[in-house]
Amino acid sequence: MLPNSVLQRLASWCPWLLRDEPKRKQPVKVLVTGAAGQIGYAIVPMIARGLMLGPDQPVVLHMLAPMADALNGVRMELVDAALPLLRGVVATTDEAEAFQGVNFAVLIGGWPRKEGMERKDLIAKNVAIYRSQASALQQHAAPNCKQVLVVANPANTNALVLKEFAPAVAARNITCLTRLDHNRALGQIAEKLGVHVGDVRNAVVWGNHSSTQFPDASHATARAEQWEKPVRELVADEKWLREEFVVTVQQRGAAVIKARKQSSSLSAASAACDHMRDWILGTPKGTWVSMGVYSDGSYGVPEGIFYSFPVTCEKGEWSIVQGLQVDDFARSKMELSADELDEERSMAYEFVST
Ligand SMILES: NC(=O)C1=CN([C@@H]2O[C@H](COP(=O)(O)OP(=O)(O)OC[C@H]3O[C@@H](n4cnc5c(N)ncnc54)[C@H](O)[C@@H]3O)[C@@H](O)[C@H]2O)C=CC1
Numbered sequence: 188m189l190p191n192s193v194l195q196r197l198a199s200w201c202p203w204l205l206r207d208e209p210k211r212k213q214p215v216k217v218l219v220t221g222a223a224g225q226i227g228y229a230i231v232p233m234i235a236r237g238l239m240l241g242p243d244q245p246v247v248l249h250m251l252a253p254m255a256d257a258l259n260g261v262r263m264e265l266v267d268a269a270l271p272l273l274r275g276v277v278a279t280t281d282e283a284e285a286f287q288g289v290n291f292a293v294l295i296g297g298w299p300r301k302e303g304m305e306r307k308d309l310i311a312k313n314v315a316i317y318r319s320q321a322s323a324l325q326q327h328a329a330p331n332c333k334q335v336l337v338v339a340n341p342a343n344t345n346a347l348v349l350k351e352f353a354p355a356v357a358a359r360n361i362t363c364l365t366r367l368d369h370n371r372a373l374g375q376i377a378e379k380l381g382v383h384v385g386d387v388r389n390a391v392v393w394g395n396h397s398s399t400q401f402p403d404a405s406h407a408t409a410r411a412e413q414w415e416k417p418v419r420e421l422v423a424d425e426k427w428l429r430e431e432f433v434v435t436v437q438q439r440g441a442a443v444i445k446a447r448k449q450s451s452s453l454s455a456a457s458a459a460c461d462h463m464r465d466w467i468l469g470t471p472k473g474t475w476v477s478m479g480v481y482s483d484g485s486y487g488v489p490e491g492i493f494y495s496f497p498v499t500c501e502k503g504e505w506s507i508v509q510g511l512q513v514d515d516f517a518r519s520k521m522e523l524s525a526d527e528l529d530e531e532r533s534m535a536y537e538f539v540s541t
């Protein structure tokens with residue numbers, strides 16, 4: 188290694204010699220399925236700009252989709268974007284090739300809902316995809332592939348199908364996306380209080396990524412006039428917290444579909460990046476986030492379903508935050524969502540076993 192004084196002089200003569208910081212880390216392979224779709228198209232540049240794995244982590248993107256032409260178009264655009272962290276692109280319609288050696292996986296491939304549908308109406312179409320990709324995951328992913336995120340709807344039940352049909356993969360390595368709901372909850376609180384969203388934390392989204400989810404602000408805090416205070420105290424409107432806030436977050440996906448005629452994409456891509464980044468690099472001290480994880484029975488939620496809990500993450504592992512007070516109101520909402528997940532599980536098993 189050259190002494191610092193020599194390095195500095197070299198840098199002043201030929202700055203490009205030392206500019207390539209990311210070279211220090213080995214590239215990792217990140218799989219994005221459904222990469223030619225709305226969310227996929229939004230997320231691949233985010234990953235290749237370091238928003239998921241950090242600004243010094245080079246990546247090789249593995250992109251899977253059934254339409255080769257559209258996928259090739261995305262590949263061409265990635266080349267044209269001249270992204271320094273992007274060290275390679277595999278664009279394929281073949282599952283085995285797509286999953287080969289991947290270190291991280293973001294599974295978005297599947298059909299989105301249209302206006303008037305519930306997310307569980309997608310079960311018939313989407314669970315078959317997750318059954319098939321489960322085999323590819325356990326056969327072809329790298330042995331250290333410990334972070335697999337399911338985004339496609341119904342996200343919790345697709346994650347369950349993936350887990351059931353990939354028995355060699357530890358259940359805790361598979362999660363589903365409820366971070367978008369979590370971020371929506373923070374956004375609604377910030378708007379209500381007139382504070383910056385970055386100053387609100389520790390909302391919880393319990394349950395299913397569906398209209399039965401329970402967005403819960405009762406443990407959230409916000410910084411207002413220099414002090415961090417309970418959101419409950421700052422809002423001082425229990426009716427808003429139990430009714431309007433809950434329904435707005437529950438129905439936000441449908442509201443976006445009504446307005447855009449297609450489902451949320453940029454916010455979903457951004458939330459998927461947030462989810463993976465916090466899982467892999469850790470949650471900030473004193474902050475939890477919501478993730479759909481395989482229930483271990485915490486808070487009385489039945490085992491055997493993927494359920495959204497408050498979690499903290501450290502060194503690539505999530506842990507459910509324990510000990511939060513759950514009152515009767517919250518309990519009844521949480522049970523309703525668990526019941527729906529139980530029903531979705533039965534529907535999914537019917538489809539995958541026929
Ligand atoms: N969990 C969450 O917070 C959210 C989930 N979603 C869900 O994410 C999924 C994707 O949404 P969009 O990108 O808007 O849909 P999209 O239709 O624009 O893209 C999905 C892509 O997946 C591809 N695909 C279909 N079968 C596939 C397979 N077997 N392997 C790989 N790719 C396959 C399709 O060709 C399509 O290009 C939908 O199921 C949607 O409901 C959407 C928003 C938020």
Ligand SMILES: O=C([O-])CC(=O)C(=O)O
Pocket residue numbers: 299300306340367439440441443444450451
């Ligand atoms: O609502 C949908 O179908 C898409 C989605 O999951 C969301 O926006 O949260």
